[in-house]
Amino acid sequence: MSTLFGYQWFMIGLAFLMAIIFIVWLLVAAYRRTNSNIPHSTEWWFVFLVLLAVVMAFAWSLNSQAAYEKSIEKEESFDKIIRVYEYQWGFAFINEKTGESSRNSIEVKPGEKILFKLSSNDVIHGFNIPSVGMIKEIEPGAIMPVSIEAPEKPGEYIIQCTEYCGIGHYQMKAKLIVGGEA
Ligand SMILES: [Cu+2]
Structure with a gap:
């Protein structure tokens, strides 16, 4: 039961971290675009999205594994x-x-x-x-x-x-x- 809570907090923390990284990255990109002539590459968008998808999929699998284990544990408590x-x-x-x-x-x-x-x-x-x-x-x-x-x-x-x-x-x-x- 406590493990599920752990995973949920882990996921929430992760989502926050990703959101913060994303916002910082957007600000940096916007700053660059307005303040210099460095060519802006769209590849970073792609890398970021793939990274996000991988991390979210990993977190989701941990969470569903925990939910599955919890349901088994719950069934074992019945006579x-x-x-x-x-x-x-x-x-x-x-x-x-x-x-x-x-x-x-x-x-x-x-x-x-x-x-x-x-x-x-x-x-x-x-x-x-x-x-x-x-x-x-x-x-x-x-x-x-x-x-x-x-x-x-x-x-x-x-x-x-x-x-x-x-x-x-x-x-x-x-x-x-x-x-x-x-
Ligand atoms: Cu009937």
């Missing part, structure tokens, strides 16, 4: 990462680490931190777990990450679609089964 495919009309769950899959029910442990990666196979669906205050709309073609903390009390909790998605909408429900030891 479970579950891909959720919503379709007309139901829910399919796949555990990203173990490959375990289930339909219309998902088993978790009390208090577990769960990252759901939601997607829709067809139309707009909703993803609602009233017991944990989760409600999200999912459009086809996107993967939407949402996280919950499983209820502490073992039992069955409802997961349901909250966007009207056709004739089967009212039966589009799944169970969040909380059981076992945390």
